[in-house]
Amino acid sequence: MSAVAWIAVVSLSAWGWLLLGQGFFWRTDQRLPDRAEPARWPSVAVVVPARNEAAVLPESLPSLLAQDYPGEAEIVLVDDCSDDGTGELARSLSARCGGLPLSVVTPGEPEPGWTGKLWALRHGIALARRQKPEFLLLTDADIAHEPDSLRELVRAAAGPPSDGAEDGAGGFDLVSQMARLRVTSTWERLVVPAFVYFFGQLYPFRWVNRARSRTAAAAGGCVLLRADAAERARIPESIRQAVIDDVTLAGAVQRGGGRIWLGLADRVDSVRPYPGLPDLWRMVSRSAYAQLRHSPLLLAATVVGLLLVYVAPPATLVAGLMAGDSAAAWAGGVAWVVMAGTYMPMLGYYRQSLWLAPLLPFTAVLYLLMTVDSAVQHHRGRGAAWKGRTYARPEAAPEP
Template sequence: MSAVAWIAVGSLIVWVWLLLGQGFFWRTDQRLPARRDPARWPSVAVVVPARDEAEVLPMSLPSLLAQDYPGDAEVYLVDDCSGDGTGELARALSERCGGLPLTVVTPGEPEPGWTGKLWALRHGMALARQRKPEFLLLTDADIAHEPDSLRELVAAAGTEGADGFDLVSQMARLRVTSTWERLVVPAFVYFFGQLYPFRRINGGESRTAAAAGGCVLLRAGAAERARIPESIRQAVIDDVSLARAVRRSGGRIWLGLADRVDSVRPYPRLADLWHMVARSAYAQLRHSPILLAGTVLGLGLVYVAPPATLCAGLLTGDATAAVAGGAAWAVMAGTYMPMLGYYRQSLWLAPLLPFTAVLYLLMTVDSAVQHHRGLGAAWKGRTYARPEAAPEP
């Protein structure tokens, strides 16, 4: 066989393995586990880190204040040195909307060794712990919850012990409105699931651990055992680090897709999405040039090779390359269709996944370039020049 044919066959073998051997990552059926109302609803503290969130807060905070929860619950919004009046707006929304009690606190700039979000969570959780809540709901300021969201999360966590979960996390449904959002956002969740197959996480037998930082229900006792957030204070990819810390301490975790939890943050331009991915992509590779090179080669073989070898085979008359490349592309598109369906997007976008993968490849390379320029992970006016990657188990 020709070299092109060997590449096409290799890519097809990889895709058959991904289809069957990577925890069925492409399926979208991991939703909240079967729930049963507890005999007594435990107390919950909702902690919301917020930095310059005045644009999205009117769409998210009222949904938290309006939670229909039978037990005791209150909201702590941590105004992380915002310059747009986030704290004042939060108080005004609470007065206007009513609902759950709201406390707004401003901790000041983070100490050395802390990322901004985890510094904010530290102060919000410390304040909440004075009331001795049984659960902590850690949710981002751009996440809107349906009125029964908290009730469903707590019921899904179950009772403490072998039958319950110490961490229940939902991957909020991201906004998909603009052309670039349609191309990039479903693929973001698809790639995340490929790295961290939800079924493996939820099975409890694998070392794989991850969470979605926008919506994490955490048992208070598990947070103390795992020393959250102190043990992960430098993590840029804080949600994965949090889940790993909980699992290392013996906790049970669950992660799935959300039906009634949505992100309201817009990413209308490619530049917005580029920054969202690039600010932490190199941290995911533990800032390793070797892992970066392997990722570039791997993405090329897995996503670029199928359409490239198909076209090359058709142009040169290499039937093996054309058939194997076309088959690999078909398997790739087929595994992407469930995620497009979850996001209510046209299935005709599935064959464009190689183009989106190239964008992610370029974002990852740019993340590495920014890191080696000393810019590191930048977010809302803060730059972490040498951020820590998510700690290994």
């Protein structure tokens, strides 16, 4: 066979493994566990870190205030040095909407060694612990919740198994949902579903949700966490430098003996717009190199892997057709079909046209460029930049 044909065959083999051997990452059926209601609804403190979020709070905060939760619940919003009136707006919305009680705290600028979000969570959790809640709901300021969202999260974490199911019979210490991100603009349609698809490929939800699993991940926009599990794992102090804080948090809880669960959301949505490619580029590139542990070797491997897995199928198909190489065309075409097929469930979840599935190689190239740009910015000393703060060397804090 020709070199092009060999590349096509290797790519097809990779897709055969991804299809069947990577935890069926492409399926979208990991939703909140179906559990009975707990005999007693535990108390919950909702902690919301917020930095310059006045644009989205009118859509998100009222949904938290309006939670229909049978137990005790309160909201702590941490105004992380905003200069757009975030704290004042939160108080105004609380006074206007009523509902759950709201406290607003302003901790000041982060101390050295802390990322901004985790610094905010530190103070929000400390304030919440004065009331000794049994659960903490850590949710971002751009996340809107359906009225029964908190009830369903707690039921999934603390309720007894229904129908005699044994999975998670002892309950979960962390339940996290990947919020449904906004998909309105053309660039959002191209990039956002792929973001969740790639995340699931890195951290297959089925592997995360298995008992005694070694794969840990969470979605930072919506994390329900047992308070005692947070204390055992020293959250957030033990992860104070993490830029990819959700995955690092899940790993800390898991190492502390906690049981974790991650799935796609039906009642939780992000209202933050990413109308243009530059907005999405910043979202991805700020943490992409941190995901690779700031390793040039891992970056090089990622570049080769993405080209082989995502770009090679259409490239070898076209090259094979032009050169009359049937083996290259056949293997490349089949690999492209398998790739598109694995992407269709995610497009269906986001209610997007399935005709976007063959464009996944183009989107993968965009993510490849974003990752390379993330590495370039890191080596220029700009690190992970977000909302006016730059973390030159973001990484998980060392274990004590």
